[in-house]
Amino acid sequence: MSQLFTPYALGPLTVRNRIAIAPMCQYSAENGDATDWHMIHLGHLALSGAGALFIEATAVEPEGRITPTDLGLWSDQNEIALQGVVRAIRRHSSIPLVIQLAHAGRKASSAAPWEGGQMLSPEQGGWQTVAPSALPHAPQEAAPLALDVAGLRRVLAGFVDSARRAHRLGLEGIELHAAHGYLLHQFLSPIANVRSDSYGGTLENRMRFPLEVFEAVRAAVPEAMSVGVRISATDWVDGGWDIEQSVAFAQELKKRGVHFIHVSSGGVSPLQKIPVGPGYQVEFAARIRHETGLPTIAVGMITDPAQAESVIASGQSDMVAMARGMLYNPRWPWHAAAELGGTVEAPQQYWRSQPSQYKQLFGATRTGQR
Numbered sequence: 001m002s003q004l005f006t007p008y009a010l011g012p013l014t015v016r017n018r019i020a021i022a023p024m025c026q027y028s029a030e031n032g033d034a035t036d037w038h039m040i041h042l043g044h045l046a047l048s049g050a051g052a053l054f055i056e057a058t059a060v061e062p063e064g065r066i067t068p069t070d071l072g073l074w075s076d077q078n079e080i081a082l083q084g085v086v087r088a089i090r091r092h093s094s095i096p097l098v099i100q101l102a103h104a105g106r107k108a109s110s111a112a113p114w115e116g117g118q119m120l121s122p123e124q125g126g127w128q129t130v131a132p133s134a135l136p137h138a139p140q141e142a143a144p145l146a147l148d149v150a151g152l153r154r155v156l157a158g159f160v161d162s163a164r165r166a167h168r169l170g171l172e173g174i175e176l177h178a179a180h181g182y183l184l185h186q187f188l189s190p191i192a193n194v195r196s197d198s199y200g201g202t203l204e205n206r207m208r209f210p211l212e213v214f215e216a217v218r219a220a221v222p223e224a225m226s227v228g229v230r231i232s233a234t235d236w237v238d239g240g241w242d243i244e245q246s247v248a249f250a251q252e253l254k255k256r257g258v259h260f261i262h263v264s265s266g267g268v269s270p271l272q273k274i275p276v277g278p279g280y281q282v283e284f285a286a287r288i289r290h291e292t293g294l295p296t297i298a299v300g301m302i303t304d305p306a307q308a309e310s311v312i313a314s315g316q317s318d319m320v321a322m323a324r325g326m327l328y329n330p331r332w333p334w335h336a337a338a339e340l341g342g343t344v345e346a347p348q349q350y351w352r353s354q355p356s357q358y359k360q361l362f363g364a365t366r367t368g369q370r
Helices: 036-045 076-092 149-168 183-188 203-220 243-255 282-292 305-313 324-328 332-340 348-353
Strands: 008-010 013-015 019-021 052-059 097-102 173-178 226-232 261-264 296-299 319-322
Touching: 019 332, 036 052, 036 076, 052 173, 076 149, 097 149, 097 226, 149 173, 149 203, 173 183, 173 203, 183 203, 183 226, 203 226, 203 243, 226 243, 243 261, 243 282, 261 282, 282 296, 305 319, 305 332, 319 324
Parallel strands: 019 052, 019 319, 052 097, 097 173, 173 226, 226 261, 261 296, 296 319
Antiparallel strands: 008 013
């Protein structure tokens, strides 16, 4: 029996199989509002047969957007716009929805990738960025403002407010984005955080603000809502954040009731040297899982069904997440189930597409025609 197609629990959230669709920025919102593109994009991924669908990095305040066209959840209008997408998905799919709440910090105010992805000046529609310290992401960029105590409280309140909106929307989970060089990761990494107060210096101090955000979000939503964290397990830069510190961070999160750790890497420095290859981040998920006992999600060039099955069956991770590979092949879970002998949920409108040699691919189905 395929282990990839067995149920699993991320705390209070039980998923049908071990495949997650990782959050993928679409840079297609209007003032933070979800648009028709999100209806199309999330709608068709909701029919993929995956165990869970993670909604893209969603800014908790306007200044926290990566680009001017990032999705947001800081206002009533943002909530109303996303509500329409969620309701449409709910009518046609039972896939659990998890939203990634984020603040870009010093990597905010950027152009969309297809527009070059570089930092925008105020004249280009950009804005003043904030960070743990007044250090730019790259030497040629404008420096961010170091967050003072009032700024920290404002950002934390933004995460809490967005979490409550996510709960009102009926989403099953929240993932806090502490990876890829964005604000919470910036606090963790000594490359981006050179503060001399209680939020910088020692590992304990650098973890303080991300842990405060987690605690506040966990307290803001019911226990029935799964709350996890995505981390970069290493900066891939000497003297930066690394796997040992990631394990320590995960252990602190476990004490505070985290339900899962989603393990990625990199993003905080243009000096990173990443040895990209199939499953290149799985070892980090495996170590965190082994040393903390927390449910883990592995991600990063996991594209082959047999590869994904091996990750789960060998105990390296509890789930696997796919991003670009899922965009390229949004029915990947169907094909993986066919190859591995699993079963996936499919909408009844598509039942007739089940190949004749895979009688149980979609479970119990019924079709007929005059």
